[in-house]
Amino acid sequence: MKKIKRLLCLVITGVMCIGTASISVNAAEKWPEGVSVDSENAIVMEASTGTILYQKDCKKKSYPASITKIMTTMLALQNSSPDEIVTFSQDAIYKTEGSGVARDIGEQLTMKDCLYAVMLESANECAYAVAEHIGGGDYSKFVDLMNEKAKELGCENTHFNNCNGLPDEQHYTTCYDMALIAREAIKNDDFRTLISTKTYTLPKTNKKDQELTMYNHHAMICSNRTSRYLYEYAIGGKTGYTVAARNTLVTYAEKDGMLLICVVMRSNSSAQYADTEKLFDYCFNNFKMYNVAQNEKRYSNNSQTDSLKLSQTQPFAELDSDAEIILPKAASFDDTSVDVSYDNVNDTVLGTLVYKYGNRVAGKADVVTTGASVEPFEFSKGSLLSTAADTDGEDSADSSKEINKSTLRNIIVIIVVAAAVLFAVLWLFANKNRIFRGKSGSGKKYKKIRKNRKW
DSSP: OHHHHHHHHHHHHHHHTTTOSOOOOOHHHHSOOOOOOSSSEEEEEETTTOOEEEEESTTSOBOOGGGGHHHHHHHHHHSSOTTOEEEOOHHHHHSOOSSOOOOOTTOEEEHHHHHHHHHHSOOHHHHHHHHHHHTTTOHHHHHHHHHHHHHHTTOSSOBOSSSSOOOOTTOBBOHHHHHHHHHHHTTSHHHHHHHHOOEEEEOOOSSOSSOEEEEOOOTTTOOSSOSTTOOTTEEEEEEEEETTTEEEEEEEEEETTEEEEEEEEEEOTTHHHHHHHHHHHHHHHHEEEEEHHHHOOSOOSOOOOSSOOOSOSSOSEEEOTTOEEEEETTSOGGGOEEEEEOTTOOSSEEEEEEEEETTEEEEEEEEEEOOOOOOOOOOOTTSTTOOGGGSSSHHHHHHHHHHHHHHHHHHHHHHHHHHHHHHHHHHHHHHHHHHHHHHHHHHHHHHHHHHHOOO
């Protein structure tokens, strides 16, 4: 029964896709020409669709430096509550170097305070203390969790060996993998609040009798150090630097319904900001979001006639109303082609339409059930059973009859064809083993005859 249900899902989704085959268009000509950047590696990904709008050696391995802390913070948010108390161990203080907020052994902060220190001041000792806390006192367990999460997100060229990004030959990633991590992180509202905060004050603690005001190091949203790189649409991100990694930067920007993630790595001083601004401008100026349900007109799953109502107006299946794709502004929605994926079929999802523009994936949309129930036909006044007496004149009645007959014939033809196709598919599915076995046996018999022939 499950196989039959799945097969029906395939047929239904396939029928919905009729008319969405590849359209002849030179997509390459309409794809905007990319810009030149100084950073050795770069990528821009649209967050809701995962579509890559720009890339430069985005899968080349490199050291991430402190953008590592995006993963650290995301995992902390997923595995703790803001008011949990984090105690700084001797290792947290003495096994870290570089940027920090001068904490002491035995000092206590809330998880919330620690994460603000991690994301605003890039505090390495706070990142270490958070990792120990989440790992139940075992720092290595948290690092293992980082690698498990990276694998889950599809990061194929990433290996973490610490929680803060300090230099380590076994600690590396790529722009593409960091975009995947950043895309997952921004789904968390608390993470978005953290990265968009410009200043935050650490309270007095059991070891400190003074408050400490911290400032966001990301120069595209905070002018504490310089206003030169402020960017109107930036909402936050994370900076990074080591001698080995050079400058690294992850930035989020939002405009016209697009949430973009830009990752640049191996940048020379200040080039990371200039490159990021250039890439954001390129994408916002050349691409546009489309709601799939509002723009997909190449099929209909709720066809009706004026005189016949098939018991209800609600369709059995429809497109996810929130699904979107992203395309060049010079293109149109109808320039896309559609593939069907059944990887995530369940009780409510019949299949997924994968929209492509040329050879690029522009986004996806699930075909979902509506929960509509099947009811008996109810013929209302003016329907196929209406008689000439229901009209004001003989000509009008004859005309109505002719229209209804034509409509009925069309409906019958459609139903018969659909039933025949469905029956053929079900029959082939039920008899596939016998058919293939028969072909295989025939081939063996032929080979045996040839072998026994004598010349």
